[in-house]
Structure formats: structure tokens, C-alpha cells
Amino acid sequence: MKKFKWTDLFIFIVSAELVGAVSALLSNGFTEFYRSLVQPPLSPPAILFPIVWTILYALMGWSAYLIYSEDDAPDRAKALILYAVQLAVNFSWSIIFFRFQQLGAAAVTAVLLSILVAAMILSFRKIRTKAAVLNIPYLLWSLFASYLAIANWVLNK
Numbered sequence: 001m002k003k004f005k006w007t008d009l010f011i012f013i014v015s016a017e018l019v020g021a022v023s024a025l026l027s028n029g030f031t032e033f034y035r036s037l038v039q040p041p042l043s044p045p046a047i048l049f050p051i052v053w054t055i056l057y058a059l060m061g062w063s064a065y066l067i068y069s070e071d072d073a074p075d076r077a078k079a080l081i082l083y084a085v086q087l088a089v090n091f092s093w094s095i096i097f098f099r100f101q102q103l104g105a106a107a108v109t110a111v112l113l114s115i116l117v118a119a120m121i122l123s124f125r126k127i128r129t130k131a132a133v134l135n136i137p138y139l140l141w142s143l144f145a146s147y148l149a150i151a152n153w154v155l156n157k
Helices: 006-026 031-036 049-070 076-099 103-127 129-133 136-155
Strands: none
Touching: 006 049, 006 076, 031 076, 049 076, 049 103, 049 129, 049 136, 076 103, 076 136, 103 136
16 A cells, blocks of 8 residues: 555545536536426435535545555456546546437436446456545435436426
8 A cells, every 4th residue: 555645635636526527617617407397205405416426426536545555456447447437437428428319318318427437436346445435425426316317307308
């Protein structure tokens, strides 16, 4: 295990946060389109999404840093690649949903993201349990987001 470095942790968290920020920027604003949709039961207010995602991106970055720090772990590279892949899928979701308004593709992407997050957690668990546990809220939110995306697709065809 590498020595703890605040700067590395900071870089991982800021990088994850930037993924969310750039995705939101490229999604072309979401408030108006989101309000125009027939919302499924349990839909939270729009203001909740950026708050939750900011917390989740910070947890993702922290967990990825923990994996990165385990330099003697044999599956570390695979785990970090899986982290990057799920982050790329995460990045694409809001662009697909809000910018291109492709609700079906967004629903499929949300389900794929949930699967990737679950796989990432399993991969992280083999290396460092704490890194896996930090992503449980992300998995739960991703499953909830999958429900919302599928329901929005069904209700707004």
C-alpha cells in the first residue's frame, strides 16, 4: 500500500466531480425538460439530483483513490479500468437523457450503469473492502435512477 497522499486523494475526488460537472454542462440544462415530463411515483425534486450526485462523485473518487493506493494488489488495474468504464457510462447518461432526450436509450444506459457499478463494487471488494462499501450508496442511487429512467421512458413515450 502506498503512503497516504492528500494531493492524490484530492485529484481523484476532483476528477470524479469534473466528470459530473462536464456531463451536466454538456447535457444542455435539465430543469425545463425534466419539468415537462410526466413523473413516476417517488420522483424527487430536481434540486435533489445535483446534491446527491456531488456526494456520490466524492465517494467514487475516494474509493478509486483507495484502490489506486493498493499498488501490490494483482487486480488493481482491472478494478481501475472498470471504475473508468462506469464513470464514462455515467458521464453519457445525462447527455443521452437531457440533451438528446432519448428516454429509451437513457433507460438502457441507466441499467447498464447499475450493472457496472455492482461489478465495480465486487472488484473493489477483492482489493479493499472500504472502497467497495463507499460505493454502496452509489449502487442504491443508480438502481433508483434506473427505475426513474425506465418509468420516464414508459410514461413519456
